[in-house]
Amino acid sequence: MQITVKLFANFRLGRFITDTRQFPDGTRIADVINQLQIQATEIGTIMLNNRHADPGHRLQEGDRLALFPLVGGG
Amino acid sequence: MESIQDFLRSRADGDLIPWSAQAEAMERFGLPCRVVEELILALGLLPARYQRNRQTISTAQQQSLFRSRVAVIGCGGLGGYVLEELARLGVGTIVAVDPDVFEEHNLNRQLLATPASLGLPKVVAAAARIAEINPAATVIPCRTAYCQDNGDELLRGSHLVVDALDSIPTRLALADSCADLGIPLVHGAIGGWYGQVTTQFPGDDTLRQIYRNSSGGKGVEQQLGNPAFTPAVVASLQVAEACKVLLGEGEPLRRRKLVINLLDMEFEEIRFERHLAVVGK
Numbered sequence: 001m002q003i004t005v006k007l008f009a010n011f012r013l014g015r016f017i018t019d020t021r022q023f024p025d026g027t028r029i030a031d032v033i034n035q036l037q038i039q040a041t042e043i044g045t046i047m048l049n050n051r052h053a054d055p056g057h058r059l060q061e062g063d064r065l066a067l068f069p070l071v072g073g074g
Numbered sequence: 075m076e077s078i079q080d081f082l083r084s085r086a087d088g089d090l091i092p093w094s095a096q097a098e099a100m101e102r103f104g105l106p107c108r109v110v111e112e113l114i115l116a117l118g119l120l121p122a123r124y125q126r127n128r129q130t131i132s133t134a135q136q137q138s139l140f141r142s143r144v145a146v147i148g149c150g151g152l153g154g155y156v157l158e159e160l161a162r163l164g165v166g167t168i169v170a171v172d173p174d175v176f177e178e179h180n181l182n183r184q185l186l187a188t189p190a191s192l193g194l195p196k197v198v199a200a201a202a203r204i205a206e207i208n209p210a211a212t213v214i215p216c217r218t219a220y221c222q223d224n225g226d227e228l229l230r231g232s233h234l235v236v237d238a239l240d241s242i243p244t245r246l247a248l249a250d251s252c253a254d255l256g257i258p259l260v261h262g263a264i265g266g267w268y269g270q271v272t273t274q275f276p277g278d279d280t281l282r283q284i285y286r287n288s289s290g291g292k293g294v295e296q297q298l299g300n301p302a303f304t305p306a307v308v309a310s311l312q313v314a315e316a317c318k319v320l321l322g323e324g325e326p327l328r329r330r331k332l333v334i335n336l337l338d339m340e341f342e343e344i345r346f347e348r349h350l351a352v353v354g355k
Binding site for chain 2: 008009010012017040041042043044045046047050052055068069070071072073074
């Protein structure tokens, strides 16, 4: 299935801004994060088709996934 | 003897009271600056220091700001700029909370950090700075770390709280304290080129939603540090939000998080439901 992934802030560095990729059926958001070599602890907000989503959610054909890092400094 | 009101009216230039007249009134009537400021605003006059506010903030709104109390939690990168801008804006009472002293690694970005202030408590520097730039403002410096146990004592009576902390678990505790006390909270966080701002109103749980994937660690700031400009940008957005909430003006970032990327110069908005609606739950 085809999934569009959009990365924000430093997740883009050495990766991409937006990419449409093929993933096997049953892929979860956490699998995408893992494949991108992003640590689970770095994840701030996950948006799937403009709704908040959990890492365990299984993706569907045509989904648009956006990943934002955790920001906490002052 | 001439009343202070008559004195002030006689010294008005149009409806502006120059600083020299305010200072003379303090001297002549033996009153502190904040009392004279209150009298000026009550007469519908405007301390001349605010004359460039006035196309944006009316004299009545200036009086509202002067009667407002804002607690700034954290007086470092964000907090230094927030305090400066609140004082220049004309917020009457500012509670400054931070347990730390200035250290050398603060010098790249913290407004109140100078070689001379190394070792000085941040809240002491904050009080001195505010007294210097706007002596009508009252500063309540609290050299302590905010925690859930002292939240009530530190925050009660404030009309608004600014989250300028650097720890995610403490931010969440602060958001809970504000929710319990029914106080709006303006949140800002930074790391590297990146930042975020939102305003949590009583009844909302926006901070809990923002940090729902956090396991209690640090964010991108741990890796990227914080350069000079990111805190200035995010703190200014926080003060704009604070000003709007205090005055009931405009459209605050309620259930919206502004995501700031200064490297690509992109501003994104993430919306939150009143109660978290998550796909995959």
